Amino acid sequence: MQHKTAHGPRTAGRVLHGARWYDLFGTVISFGRVRALREKLIELAAPAPGEHVLDVGCGTGTLAIAVKRRVGAGVVHGIDASPEMVQVAKQKSAKDGSDIDFRVALIEAIPFPDASFDLVTSSLMLHHLPDDLKAKGLREIRRVLKPGGRFMAMDFAAQSHSPFGCGRPLGHLRSILGHARGERMVDALTPLLRAAGFSAVEAIPTRHKNFAFIRAR
Ligand SMILES: C[S@@+](CC[C@H](N)C(=O)[O-])C[C@H]1O[C@@H](n2cnc3c(N)ncnc32)[C@H](O)[C@@H]1O
DSSP states (O other): OOBOOSSSOOBSSOOOOOHHHHHHHHHHHTTTHHHHHHHHHHHHHOOOTTOEEEEETOTTSHHHHHHHHHHTTSEEEEEESOHHHHHHHHHHHHHHTOOOEEEEOBTTBOSSOTTOEEEEEEESOGGGSOHHHHHHHHHHHHHHEEEEEEEEEEEESEEOOSTTOTTSHHHHHHHHTTOOOSEEHHHHHHHHHHHTTOOOEEEEOOSOTTEEEEEEO
16 A cells, blocks of 8 residues: 655655654653653664764654764754654754754655665654565665664564554554564564665663664664
């Protein structure tokens, strides 16, 4: 199935349009955990001053704005398929005074040359993609990473195709309430990451049992 807005690009990923309420909804539905998870992602990704970073599926830009504070004079870009999300991200970074390039663009066609980034991040994004698009998106991430560059993702711990599966509203609720089930994200992503050209794939233990972190180089 293809998703599209009047002015957004066509993708088989699940695009979110309710940007105005997204941050509030995310905070409420996760009982405030999403903020802590993004902070943990940044700690694990360890963005360093001067680095070039891309956040894919950046949503309203919260993670990219936090990363920019870490990289200082480094360069941060955020891409999302949703024009509404990108518009809110631009407004938030302008208010924050952070110079970040937010663009409407797709993970399956990242608009940057090969070997552009030291770090690519993705938060709660990969579960929005069907498997073939995950594979394509991960190949694109490997392409735009410099040799030795790192990819750091955070997402739901389990993938499921049930009506309660991750990526569906009831799946989010189920996962947050502690009933995540199905294939472990790490198990599902590891072969895709290896096929995309990543050699070191690491699952990172976390006390948040319904969420998983994965790092790859
Ligand atoms: C659950 S949101 C996560 C947003 C943000 N990373 C966060 O942590 O709040 C997933 C995002 O992926 C975006 N998305 C879906 N398919 C995409 C694609 N093919 N390329 C880029 N972004 C996509 C959606 O529009 C949505 O903003």
